[in-house]
Amino acid sequence: MSARDGVGRRRWSVVRTAYFVILAALVLAAVGAQVAAAGGVATGLVTAAAVLWSLPALVLGARSLWRALTYRVGVRLFISYLLIGLTPIALAACLAIVVGYALVGQYAATRVRGEMDNLGSTLAGLARAAAVELAAGRPAAARQAVEHGGQALPDGMRLEWVLDAPSGRSSSPDAATLPVPRWATEAGWQGAAFAGRSGYLAAVARRGDAVAAVLLPLDLATARAFGPGRWYEARFVTQERPSRPNGNSVTIAGAPNGAAKVTVNGRPASAAEIEPAWLSGRSGTGGTWWQRVRLFWAWPIPGPRAFASGAELKGAIVLTVIKLAPRGALAELFAPQEGVGREFKTMLRAVGIVFGSLYLIAVGFAVVMILRIARATARLTRGARAVAAGDLAYRIPVKRRDQLGDLAVSFNAMTESVRGMLGEVAEKERLAREMDLAREIQQSLLPPRELTSGPLALVAHFRPAAEVGGDYFDVLQVAPGRIVAAIGDVAGHGLPTGLLMAMVKSAVAALAAEGRHGRDLLERLNRLLLSQALQQRMVSLALAEIESDAARLEITSAGHPPGVLLARDGTTEEILLASLPLGHRWPDPPPSRTLAFAPGSRLVLYSDGLVEGRNAAGEPFGYEALHAVLAAHPDAPPRELVGALVDALDRHLAGAPLTDDLTIMVIEHRRAASAG
Numbered sequence: 096m097s098a099r100d101g102v103g104r105r106r107w108s109v110v111r112t113a114y115f116v117i118l119a120a121l122v123l124a125a126v127g128a129q130v131a132a133a134g135g136v137a138t139g140l141v142t143a144a145a146v147l148w149s150l151p152a153l154v155l156g157a158r159s160l161w162r163a164l165t166y167r168v169g170v171r172l173f174i175s176y177l178l179i180g181l182t183p184i185a186l187a188a189c190l191a192i193v194v195g196y197a198l199v200g201q202y203a204a205t206r207v208r209g210e211m212d213n214l215g216s217t218l219a220g221l222a223r224a225a226a227v228e229l230a231a232g233r234p235a236a237a238r239q240a241v242e243h244g245g246q247a248l249p250d251g252m253r254l255e256w257v258l259d260a261p262s263g264r265s266s267s268p269d270a271a272t273l274p275v276p277r278w279a280t281e282a283g284w285q286g287a288a289f290a291g292r293s294g295y296l297a298a299v300a301r302r303g304d305a306v307a308a309v310l311l312p313l314d315l316a317t318a319r320a321f322g323p324g325r326w327y328e329a330r331f332v333t334q335e336r337p338s339r340p341n342g343n344s345v346t347i348a349g350a351p352n353g354a355a356k357v358t359v360n361g362r363p364a365s366a367a368e369i370e371p372a373w374l375s376g377r378s379g380t381g382g383t384w385w386q387r388v389r390l391f392w393a394w395p396i397p398g399p400r401a402f403a404s405g406a407e408l409k410g411a412i413v414l415t416v417i418k419l420a421p422r423g424a425l426a427e428l429f430a431p432q433e434g435v436g437r438e439f440k441t442m443l444r445a446v447g448i449v450f451g452s453l454y455l456i457a458v459g460f461a462v463v464m465i466l467r468i469a470r471a472t473a474r475l476t477r478g479a480r481a482v483a484a485g486d487l488a489y490r491i492p493v494k495r496r497d498q499l500g501d502l503a504v505s506f507n508a509m510t511e512s513v514r515g516m517l518g519e520v521a522e523k524e525r526l527a528r529e530m531d532l533a534r535e536i537q538q539s540l541l542p543p544r545e546l547t548s549g550p551l552a553l554v555a556h557f558r559p560a561a562e563v564g565g566d567y568f569d570v571l572q573v574a575p576g577r578i579v580a581a582i583g584d585v586a587g588h589g590l591p592t593g594l595l596m597a598m599v600k601s602a603v604a605a606l607a608a609e610g611r612h613g614r615d616l617l618e619r620l621n622r623l624l625l626s627q628a629l630q631q632r633m634v635s636l637a638l639a640e641i642e643s644d645a646a647r648l649e650i651t652s653a654g655h656p657p658g659v660l661l662a663r664d665g666t667t668e669e670i671l672l673a674s675l676p677l678g679h680r681w682p683d684p685p686p687s688r689t690l691a692f693a694p695g696s697r698l699v700l701y702s703d704g705l706v707e708g709r710n711a712a713g714e715p716f717g718y719e720a721l722h723a724v725l726a727a728h729p730d731a732p733p734r735e736l737v738g739a740l741v742d743a744l745d746r747h748l749a750g751a752p753l754t755d756d757l758t759i760m761v762i763e764h765r766r767a768a769s770a771g
Contacts, residue, residue, distance in 0.1 A: 200392030229305035251320030278405030294333030326423025549576030565592030663695030
């Protein structure tokens with residue numbers, strides 16, 4: 096525990112002690128006040144002590160409970176998964192309920208609107224028939240047409256009418272005070288209208304000077320006769336002048352005890368418009384709950400007008416309150432499709448936004464928990480990686496007092512113990528053994544230093560600059576007298592380059608076994624290297640395909656030092672092929688040359704460790720010294736020529752270490768006289 100942690104613990108101990116001292120003083124003072132018969136003071140002190148005790152106790156209790164429940168990482172992840180997995184389900188269920196409610200409500204409104212349209216059409220037909228009779232001078236026939244048509248309405252609906260012609264005016268008894276709607280045109284009109292404070296569903300027709308108006312009062316009697324025997328019922332609430340200038344508001348509050356009401360623009364609907372008991376959420380006593388339950392919806396009849404003037408009343412409202420059985424609505428809902436109104440779409444969007452926001456909040460809370468756990472786990476992971484890399488002095492910061500914090504403390508103690516036990520000598524010995532094993536594995540991957548295939552003879556020399564080298568050579572026998580020689584150099588040296596060399600060797604062998612050679616083989620190998628996530632992947636490589644029967648040599652290079660062809664007549668040719676090494680994105684395919692390789696010819700391939708070998712003065716061996724050795728041994732067999740090159744390099748180095756791996760290959764097409 097650090098000094099800072101100790102100071103923090105002492106401060107917390109002082110605060111806790113002071114809290115309990117103050118609490119005890121308040122309790123003792125309350126007891127003393129009670130003994131002294133000061134009831135008011137005692138009550139105040141007890142209240143203060145209760146508040147002082149309850150608030151911190153609740154906070155500390157909740158904090159302790161939360162820590163106890165979430166101490167284990169698995170519990171925290173489980174809580175996170177519950178929040179992410181179950182919250183959308185609960186929100187989706189709520190959304191389904193709200194959407195279902197809106198859907199059946201809107202469907203009921205659509206059905207009611209259809210019924211109202213049918214009634215309006217009936218009224219319009221009666222008004223037109225009466226206007227035609229009035230225009231023909233038959234007022235008695237006009238009255239008879241209206242009265243006879245009114246008998247076709249459902250029982251309980253009371254029709255009112257006003258007929259006016261040059262011959263005189265007539266009306267139903269209840270419409271005697273209604274004005275004549277002379278504003279109507281020859282096209283007629285139907286819809287909601289206000290005459291005084293009463294609302295009507297009206298239709299007006301005109302033929303010349305003859306005007307006929309047929310009205311259906313939107314009162315309780317009409318509402319009770321509306322839609323008998325269906326799964327929905329309706330009541331009408333009308334307001335000619337709104338009490339709120341900023342728009343209409345409707346509130347439907349139902350209660351099973353009947354103490355319910357509908358409030359429109361702040362004014363409750365009267366009992367003459369809606370019976371309070373009608374707003375009960377259930378209907379009847381028989382059947383299941385689902386059969387008895389009722390829902391409410393509201394639909395305003397658009398565009399009410401003043402019956403006297405025909406002016407549209409912008410602030411007036413004719414509201415249809417619908418009481419529906421969801422069971423009946425759902426049974427009928429997916430019959431012939433009905434239109435879905437803009438109100439339903441707007442509500443659906445609003446509900447989606449609200450629930451989407453709640454879902455994002457829940458997901459955010461879960462993400463915060465997961466991130467906090469992930470950060471603690473990341474600190475443990477970084478510590479483990481640092482120790483795995485050999486940094487035993489690394490310590491994980493302990494920022495949590497839970498299971499992860501305990502694990503970090505244990506990890507720090509473990510690394511300290513391991514650091515004390517491990518010694519420098521043991522570490523060096525282990526590394527030396529591993530490098531010896533890696534060197535042995537690498538040596539076993541290389542082919543024999545001497546090889547014969549028909550008239551072709553090959554001698555190779557390999558010397559790594561470190562325990563594990565990055566040079567590579569291989570000889571693949573395609574057929575007797577036909578070989579593919581490969582020589583490569585991985586950038587750098589040591590164990591990583593040795594592993595990359597082993598991968599290149601395996602890839603070359605696999606591609607050659609597939610029948611790849613030359614440019615095709617190198618291009619495929621380069622694509623393979625580029626696809627690997629390697630920090631160092633630059634490799635120079637040269638391929639020499641030799642056919643003794645055809646006396647032909649084809650050499651392809653990817654950034655490798657130029658080979659040297661020693662002809663039978665003693666001439667020397669350096670095979671220059673400018674190209675980029677493997678591990679780069681090539682603008683062009685690797686270059687290739689085909690040369691004659693007659694009996695007596697020799698091919699010398701080498702890595703840059705030969706020409707770049709530096710002595711103590713920093714002078715490289717160089718290409719001139721290489722060609723001088725080759726010129727001094729024009730007829731030397733491969734073994735002697737390789738030995739001469741190695742001896743010359745060693746003399747130049749004079750005991751200085753190699754700066755890079757050394758590989759030399761000499762391939763000879765032997766003369767027929769020496770083939771045996």
